[in-house]
Amino acid sequence: MEVIRIENLCKRFGRLEVLKGINLSVEQGEIVSIIGPSGSGKSTLLRCMNHLEIADSGSIVVDGTHIARAHETTGRAVYLPNKEILSVCSRLGMVFQNFNLFPHKSVLENIIEAPMTVKGMKREEACVIARDLLRKVGLSQKETAYPFELSGGQKQRVAIARALAMEPEIMLFDEPTSALDPELIGEVLQVIKQLASEHMTMVIVTHEMNFAREISDRVLFMDQGVVLAEGSPEDIFVNPKHSRIQTFLNIVAKTGESGGLADSSGSGFTDGATAGEAGQLGMPDGKAGGRTLLKYGRSGEKTDARGKGGAE
Amino acid sequence: MDYILEILPYIWGGAANAFKVYGVTIVCAIPLGIICAMGRLSKFKPLSLLIDMYTWLFRGTPLMLQLFFFYFGLMNVYPMPALTAACVTFVINYTAYFTEIFRAGIQSIDKGQYEAAKALGMTYGQTMKRIVIPQGVKVVIPPLGNEAITLIKDTALISVISLADITKNAKVVAARDFDITSYVVAALIYLAITFVIINVFRQIEKKFAYYR
Numbered sequence: 001m002e003v004i005r006i007e008n009l010c011k012r013f014g015r016l017e018v019l020k021g022i023n024l025s026v027e028q029g030e031i032v033s034i035i036g037p038s039g040s041g042k043s044t045l046l047r048c049m050n051h052l053e054i055a056d057s058g059s060i061v062v063d064g065t066h067i068a069r070a071h072e073t074t075g076r077a078v079y080l081p082n083k084e085i086l087s088v089c090s091r092l093g094m095v096f097q098n099f100n101l102f103p104h105k106s107v108l109e110n111i112i113e114a115p116m117t118v119k120g121m122k123r124e125e126a127c128v129i130a131r132d133l134l135r136k137v138g139l140s141q142k143e144t145a146y147p148f149e150l151s152g153g154q155k156q157r158v159a160i161a162r163a164l165a166m167e168p169e170i171m172l173f174d175e176p177t178s179a180l181d182p183e184l185i186g187e188v189l190q191v192i193k194q195l196a197s198e199h200m201t202m203v204i205v206t207h208e209m210n211f212a213r214e215i216s217d218r219v220l221f222m223d224q225g226v227v228l229a230e231g232s233p234e235d236i237f238v239n240p241k242h243s244r245i246q247t248f249l250n251i252v253a254k255t256g257e258s259g260g261l262a263d264s265s266g267s268g269f270t271d272g273a274t275a276g277e278a279g280q281l282g283m284p285d286g287k288a289g290g291r292t293l294l295k296y297g298r299s300g301e302k303t304d305a306r307g308k309g310g311a312e
Numbered sequence: 313m314d315y316i317l318e319i320l321p322y323i324w325g326g327a328a329n330a331f332k333v334y335g336v337t338i339v340c341a342i343p344l345g346i347i348c349a350m351g352r353l354s355k356f357k358p359l360s361l362l363i364d365m366y367t368w369l370f371r372g373t374p375l376m377l378q379l380f381f382f383y384f385g386l387m388n389v390y391p392m393p394a395l396t397a398a399c400v401t402f403v404i405n406y407t408a409y410f411t412e413i414f415r416a417g418i419q420s421i422d423k424g425q426y427e428a429a430k431a432l433g434m435t436y437g438q439t440m441k442r443i444v445i446p447q448g449v450k451v452v453i454p455p456l457g458n459e460a461i462t463l464i465k466d467t468a469l470i471s472v473i474s475l476a477d478i479t480k481n482a483k484v485v486a487a488r489d490f491d492i493t494s495y496v497v498a499a500l501i502y503l504a505i506t507f508v509i510i511n512v513f514r515q516i517e518k519k520f521a522y523y524r
Contacts, residue, residue, distance in 0.1 A: 052427050083435075090433025100428035104447050104523050114432035117442060148524040166432060 001028045002061075003170055003201055004049060008070065009058035009077075011044055018044045020225040021058070026170070029199045033212035035236075036222035037248055042205045043097075045222070046174050049203070050089040054079065062088050063169060090118060093163030097175040099155040101147040101162070107134070108143040111162045118166070126165070133161040137191050153184030160191055171195065173204040209252055213237045221245050319485050319494050324501060326481035329395060330467040337402040337463060342456075344403070345410025346445075352415050363411065370408035376469050378405055383473040398470045406463060413455045417448035450520040457513035461506050478502065 004026040011019040018041045026032050034042045047053040048060060051067060055077045059070040065088045068077040079085060102110050111133060112126035121129075134140050137157040147155055156176055163171060173192065177185040189211050195202065196215050206212050212219060212233070219236040221229045229235070229242050240246050352363040370378065383397040392400065421444045429439040471480035482498035485491075 050431055052430065086430070086433055086435065089431070092431070094428075094431035096424060096428065096431075098424055100422075100424035102425065102428070102443055102447075104450070113442065114429075114434060117438050118433040146523045162432070 003028050003063055005061040007059045009055050011055045018225055029201055030217045031196055031202045031215055032218045033216040034205045034220045034222060035212055040222040041225045042222050043174050046172050046205050050092045050094055051085050063091055090166060091169050093168030093171045095159050095163055095173045095176045097178050099159045101155055101159055103147050107145050107158050111165045115165050129165055133164050137161050151184055152180045153187045156188045157191055170201045175205050177208055316497060323481045323497055326477040329475050330477050333398050333402050333467050334464055336399040337406050340403045341406040341410050344407040345414050348411035349414035367408040367411050370405050375405050376472055379473050394473045394475050409459055413452050417452035420451045421447050453517050460509050464505050
């Protein structure tokens with residue numbers, strides 16, 4: 001079943017054309033990564049999906065509802081009334097590059113805020129869900145902490161829990177690890193991998209090539225507002241047909257070596273306090289979880305040692 | 313010392329009017345300022361422009377002139393007792409300042425906060441009430457504290473519309489006795505009042521220090 005369909009989407013900021021007729025569809029349970037150089041329109045495309053950016057023309061279908069429909073003659077994007085869009089978009093969870101946690105609310109309050117105000121859930125009920133999610137992202141001890149007391153990786157895990165609290169059908173990740181120190185990237189990617197093992201539908205804009213290759217069912221390569229190539233991770237990473245992609249991958253690989261991005265797929269939460277809980281990760285659906293855990297284990301040893309040092 | 317104790321009750325007696333104007337202004341101008349700030353930031357341009365003109369007018373002319381206008385100027389059209397005129401003037405004048413303070417406070421909130429709230433399905437109203445304004449309050453406390461101190465000293469201006477106040481009573485005593493001690497007493501009274509105000513705001517700031 002198709003959960004997102006985008007047709008001929010165009011968007012410009014002033015004179016700059018950011019998206020030049022994008023077509024994209026995402027199936028239920030599918031994990032789609034969008035990669036490409038900065039300024040290629042990846043984030044804008046993602047933000048169009050949940051109405052954080054308003055497209056100029058084209059159509060956007062989310063979960064069966066046309067939130068924007070291309071006008072029959074002009075092609076201009078005609079949007080639904082805001083209220084209806086809001087209710088459709090609340091079925092999409094979004095994780096931002098800069099976390100955007102609510103600084104005046106504790107970790108727990110951050111997570112229960114939307115279930116209470118948007119869904120009208122009772123506080124106790126929302127707290128049960130929130131504590132469950134905190135356990136899942138390995139941050140049970142932090143429920144009374146405020147965002148400023150957390151590391152970047154912890155903030156991003158809270159942000160993921162906050163999005164999950166609305167029980168979204170699709171998760172959108174906008175460069176979730178780009179603002180993180182290298183040693184904190186692994187813990188966030190691990191949470192995303194766990195979601196993958198639970199067959200959450202996800203669209204991920206990322207610069208983590210190893211991660212995209214490992215986790216995705218499909219990879220889109222964007223450049224200058226168009227989708228240059230689309231295919232399985234092998235198609236894109238192993239046999240890229242386009243020289244532009246090869247060049248990009250070479251550049252990223254080089255910086256990756258010097259910048260320490262190479263072992264970002266490593267394992268483990270870096271905060272010692274939650275190390276015990278980390279073991280629970282990936283367990284809920286048995287085999288699949290176990291398999292993913294093993295996978296991290298291999299490349300994990302090195303990061304583990306480093307990670308502990310880094311947390312101090 | 314005996315002289316100070318003799319003149320103190322009279323000078324302090326002027327504080328009653330000052331406190332009345334002060335209280336009315338704080339209680340009315342803060343909520344009005346929040347409302348006007350929202351209007352100033354409204355997408356409805358005429359409203360925004362109107363409020364912009366209003367803050368310019370009342371921040372751009374002397375408070376004393378405004379007092380003359382509301383008391384003497386309106387005497388034939390809408391006569392008010394001096395104290396009422398003083399309160400009205402101060403509320404309108406201070407609302408203009410508070411509007412700008414709250415506008416800056418609301419605008420200081422990162423747009424990522426709006427986006428996060430929207431992505432979670434919160435409406436604009438919910439976002440303002442639960443996310444933006446609570447954070448804006450913390451930002452505006454220091455400038456509000458400044459205004460709260462300025463306000464108590466501005467109350468000295470009410471003497472121009474024939475109301476008794478601390479400064480005026482001190483002046484009366486000084487003229488009567490050819491002695492500037494009364495001015496020192498008035499200064500000490502102001503210092504005592506501002507000391508209290510400063511500490512109240514320090515406490516409020518502390519209350520909001522739980523997050524950064």
